Amino acid sequence: MPTNSEAKANLGPSAGPANRRALIAAAREVFAESGFQAPLSAVARRAGVGQGSLYRHFPDRIALAVAVFDDNITELEALVESDGSTLSDLFDLITAQAIGSTALVDMLISDRHDARTVHLGTRVVAVIDTILARDKSAGRIGAGVEAADVMLAISMLALMLSKSDPEERPSTAARGRAIFRAAFSYQR
Amino acid sequence: MPTNSEAKANLGPSAGPANRRALIAAAREVFAESGFQAPLSAVARRAGVGQGSLYRHFPDRIALAVAVFDDNITELEALVESDGSTLSDLFDLITAQAIGSTALVDMLISDRHDARTVHLGTRVVAVIDTILARDKSAGRIGAGVEAADVMLAISMLALMLSKSDPEERPSTAARGRAIFRAAFSYQR
Amino acid sequence: MPTNSEAKANLGPSAGPANRRALIAAAREVFAESGFQAPLSAVARRAGVGQGSLYRHFPDRIALAVAVFDDNITELEALVESDGSTLSDLFDLITAQAIGSTALVDMLISDRHDARTVHLGTRVVAVIDTILARDKSAGRIGAGVEAADVMLAISMLALMLSKSDPEERPSTAARGRAIFRAAFSYQR
Amino acid sequence: MPTNSEAKANLGPSAGPANRRALIAAAREVFAESGFQAPLSAVARRAGVGQGSLYRHFPDRIALAVAVFDDNITELEALVESDGSTLSDLFDLITAQAIGSTALVDMLISDRHDARTVHLGTRVVAVIDTILARDKSAGRIGAGVEAADVMLAISMLALMLSKSDPEERPSTAARGRAIFRAAFSYQR
DNA sequence: GATGAATGAGGGTTCATTCAT
């Protein structure tokens, strides 16, 4: 009988959303610090939440990661909605995201056949399609460039960044950006 | 504590080299199938060898991987010694290697600070330097291309291949090759 | 990797304290029987508890031992609080503890630089200081006796007992007690 | 068929004694550096000898240790044969031995029931008996002191030294010596 | 609904001892 003492107060149903948010925030930090394979127990601990609650809200690692990375994709989608945005801007944003945390790419790759992961990937492709059409019609990139090329370039760069030492990421990102700029001939 | 019961026959020292070769072959297969982080016990099992023997021959994962991948690098070195070889050939060979197994890149990246890994990396850089000088003087690539650019391109592509589904690797490799060819302007 | 099949019933959090106590009791027995270096897996097995639970409660051997031996030190501290107690009583008690189990000394010595071990040692020194001052002012021991002498004597005796055959411990203890009594001149 | 190369020359029977000596010397060093429980493989390696040869010469750890420590006991025996030697000298010598290497005590204690260990212990007792008779008849120690007292004192001190940090051994030895001097009243 | 303890398989590593050559 738990007559004892300092167990965290059971706040009842109202704690649900708060815990969920805490878990997402904690996961974002833990994934950024320790990578996508970090122990889920570390996430629960950082969120100040029981492991059971973590599993209730997110039945597996992917469910948790999808919640975390939904924001990143949303950011990309917001970008393409602003009229002036270019492929170059997209590279910038994705690079910035990858420099900050690397776990999205790891997940997209390590669980690439999971339906939820596929869905995130689809949204990224849609973003690329949109921006590519705009850049082509503006003459900023060659007509021969396909969405799959851009997707591959983005993937390779983000993957590379995800494996680089953090302090080397900015210079690696710059060099990679230059290579792909040349390949896609943004400037003309 | 002592154990023995009805153990496998002890073949004596003469089994050493054979076991060593069996371990390297088993590691090559296991790394190709399950990636660089595959359990070493799986390597010992597949080689038909006790775990202790694995550790005698190769005190850690990197020592084993170095033995496995030494061949790959040697192949690259042989390539650059043939006079007519070009950067394009190097891409072809590395791509072919990465399509086959993937673990070399993983090791170069995940243990990038280990001295033995650094040594393998150095050999790759030397290969790139040689071939780059040759291609530049032949006018096959632009003067602005640096060895670090090539190294990054190769790394990104190999890393990407290492994470791709095996059946998609050939088409991914072709697409990547095309992107970097454009970037480095091989053709003019 | 997930495992479960027909596992032992999960009794939930309420089993925590009971398991903790079972672990301490099991460790006390195992340490007494097999010494301080006994396998921790034996402790878990005797406690009827998974290895993981052992590690959850006590992240390493020292944490477990500290829990086990806290009682011993507490007993010493209780002794010195009773006004009439003498150095001779302290020897008696420590000897009795060492005759029963032996692992405390082994730990104090084998992990002497660990902070938790140092802490236990400090508590023993405090006990000695208290009792030494009392005995000196009562004229029961010579003024030249230092705390370090007593500590060394106690350590040597307890260590010796810890290495003796159990059935010889009482006579060894008596002989050692006599030697140190003579050395410290209790009687005059 | 070992047609191959740099295997150590098989010198035939003549290598026997040389290997034996090399093993003893190596064991002395290894035991001094790493304690009595050091891996036997380390001894063979340091001796430049196969493990099989080690086991041929010394079928177990104790056989090897007996060979190593025979010298120590012989030194004690030589001491008591010089007419003027006293118990105090014996303490000095044993202390010096224990400060240098600690493994003899560990063996005498950890394998105390092995016949060979018993034999070494017997020789030490004989040394004590001789010197005790001499000191008593010279009036250097009290008539009440028994050989078992001296044996215990020596054991406790040597054991303690064997567990102390090397740099603290000299001061610990001095303090212990003083305690036992007082206990046995050497000076009067 | 939340809690958080328990589980236990699995991987890495070490080392005493054996034995074909």
Add this chain to the structure above:
DNA sequence: CATGAATGAACCCTCATTCAT
């Protein structure tokens, strides 16, 4: 006789997942 490789049990520790309360 020496060699030195092989064996493999045993230990340590981690972590994904479950479930009584």
